[in-house]
Amino acid sequence: MTTGGSLIWSTGSGAMAADAGAGDADLLAALGDYCAVVTLSPDCVLLATATADRAVVLVDRARGVELCRLAHGDQVSALQFSADGTRLATGAEDHLARVWDAATGAELARFAHEDDVGHVAFSPDGQHLATGSFDRTARIWSLASGREVARLPHESVSAVAFTADGQLVVTVSDRLVQFWLWSPKSLLADAATRVTRGLTEQEVRRSMPKERGP
C-alpha cells in the first residue's frame, strides 16, 4: 500500500487522513460514520472501505468518486485486494467470504464458513484465497475450482497471510504464529520425508477403493 506521503487512519467513528495528496480526508468524511475497515489497491488508485450499512464502497481516490457499492448480508470485517488489483476479497459476519471484480463490482465467488469471517488473504499468484473465521478454522480455497483445498484447525484465528512465495499460509491464534504447508503437493512431499516405508500390496488391497478399469 503506497501513496506519496499520505497517511490514512481508520477510527471507530470514521476514517481520517493526514497529508493526503488527493483529498482522502474529504472523501472519507463524506462516506459517513463507519469506516473501521479500509484498504487500498496495490497501485493506490482504489480505496475500499466497509460501511455501517453492511456494504463495501469502492472509491476512485484521484477523482474522489464512489465507483460501486458491494452489498453484504451483514457487517464486513475484512478486505483485501489481489496483488494485481483486479479483484477484492471480503469477509463478513454473514459467514461468507466473497471475491469481487474491482472494476465492475460483480461477485465472482463466495465461500461459506460456519461463523463470521474475520480475515481474508489472496495468494501472491491470485489463484487461492485464505480465510480465517470464528468457526475455529482457517481455510484455503481454490478460486479456479471453487473448492476448499485445506482446513487448518485453531482455537481462534486473528490473522491469515501467505508467505511471499505462496508456499506457506501463516495464521495467528492467540500467542502463536504458525506457518502451514497447505497445498496437497507440499503435504505429500512432507509425508515422503517422514514415512520409513511404502504401502504393502495387502494394505492397498484392504483399504483403498479399486482403481477404475480402462
Add this chain to the structure above:
Amino acid sequence: MQAEPVRQDSPALLERSVLLAAEAMRRAPSLEAEQVLRKDLQLLPRVLQRQRHARPVEVVRFSRDGLRWAAGGRDGVVRVRAVVDAADATTITVGAEVRDLVLSADGQLVVTASGDGVARVWELPGGGLRSALQGGTSLARVRFSADESMIATASWDGTVAIWQTATGREVMRVRHDAAVLHLAFAPSGDLLATSSQDGTARGWALDGREVFRVSAETDGAKKSRTMSRVAFAPDGARLAIGCGAGSLVICDARTGAVELRVPHAGHVRAVVYSADGRWLATGEDGGAAIWDAQTGRLHRRLCDGLVGDVAFDARGELLATAGGDGLARVWTCTTGVERVRAVHAHATTAVALSPEGRLLATASADHGYDQWLDAGGPTKPFHGDANGAWLWETRGGAVAGAIECAGQVLAFARGSDDRFVAGTATGTVPLWSGPRGADAVATRHGARVRCAVFSPDGARVAIGGDRGLGCVIDATTGATLARFDGVDGGWRGSQAATTSLAS
C-alpha cells in the same frame, strides 16, 4: 478411505494412516484425505539418524551440550555420534553387552556398564580404554556424581561400588541382599541412593555407612517387593522411589523418613525429576504420569500400556516416554498434549531428549519388553532387525514453523522478503524472518499494540497502540525512528488500518 479409523484404533498405526491418506490424496485430492493427512503428519516426526545393532539397545543419552548422542546395545557396541553428522562418530567395541552408559559433561569420557560386571571408562573421541572397574558379576546401572569425580555401579549380584573417575581407585563397596536395579548420587555428592530387589531402597555415605533404609510395603502379600528406581530432587531435599508393588514413595533425602506414598496401578519402571524440580514423571506397567513434585499430586496421566523409561528436556517443558508397544511419545508437560509419536516395530526400551528439547533419541529391541527388563543375567537369544537407536526431531509435519509470542497477538503484518511483525497485548513487538524465526528481534511499545503496518519498501513498521501511542520502528533492528502521542484519544485513533509511509 480408512486412514482415520486406523489411527484412532491403534496409535501404533500412525505411519500406515499417513501412507493411506497420502495414497488417497494422490488418487483423488479431497478435503477428507487432506484433513487425515494433515492431522497425522503433525504427530509424525522425521528420523534424522539410525544406528543399527545386532541385539537390543537399552540405553541412549545426549551429551550435556546436546551436540552428541550415544547408544549402547547388547551386541557390545557403543556409538557416539554428532547430532548434525552421523559420519562424525566414535564406535567402541566393549566386548560384553552394554546395559547402561553415561557421558561426561565435557564430552571427553563415556562410561559403560556391562553384563560381565565391568564398568569401563573410555576416552573420546579416540575410543581408547582408560580403566576397567569390576563392580560385580553383571552390572545394571552406572552413574557419575554431579561433579563427575566419582563413578558408581549397581550390580545384579547385589554389589554397589564407587570409584574415583580420574584414578580408578575404589572409594566404597557395599552389598544389598539381592539385585540392585538402580542408583543415584545426591546433588551434593556425599550420598548415594540405591534400590534393590531385596525390598529396600538405601542411602549410603561414601564411607560405606548405611544412612537410611526405606522398605517396600508388604501388606499385599503377593505383590513384588522390588524397589525399582531412585531419583533425587534437583535441590537434594527429597528422594523419590519407584516400587515394583506399584507405588511411588517420596521420602526425606537425608533421613529416609517417608513423606508420601502414592499408590499406582502397577510396577513403577521409571522415576525422573525435571531439572527445575517442578515435575516428577513415572513410567509404569499401566502408562506414564506427570506429578507435581512439590505436592505429590497427579498432574496428568499420559498414555496406557507399559512405559519402561521417561525423560525430560533440560527446561522441563517436554517429557518423552518409551512404550513397550514400540511408541516413543513426546508430551508437553503443562498441557499433557502429545507433540510427536515415533513408531518402532517392537518395544521402545529407552528415550532421551536433547537439553533444548529439539531432538529425541530412542532405543529399541525386537522382542517383548518384559523379557529383558527384569531378566538380569543371561539373556535369551534375540532375532530380527528392529534392534537399534534412532535420532528424531521432536517436531511433526504439515507445519513449517511456529513462533510463540510473549503475549496475545493483536496486530500482525508481513513485509517484503517474508519479514513479519506481531504486536501483542503485553506491548512487545517481535520482528522476524521466515517460519523459523530467523533474525528475530523484539522491541517494546509503551502500550498494548493494536496495529502494525510495513512501509512499502519493507524497511520500517508503523505501530499503533492504546492511549493514542504510535511509533515507527526499523524493521531490521526494531529501533524506534519516530514517535507520535495522543492520536485521536483512544486506541481506535491510532489504529492505522491503512497507513502508508512516505517511501
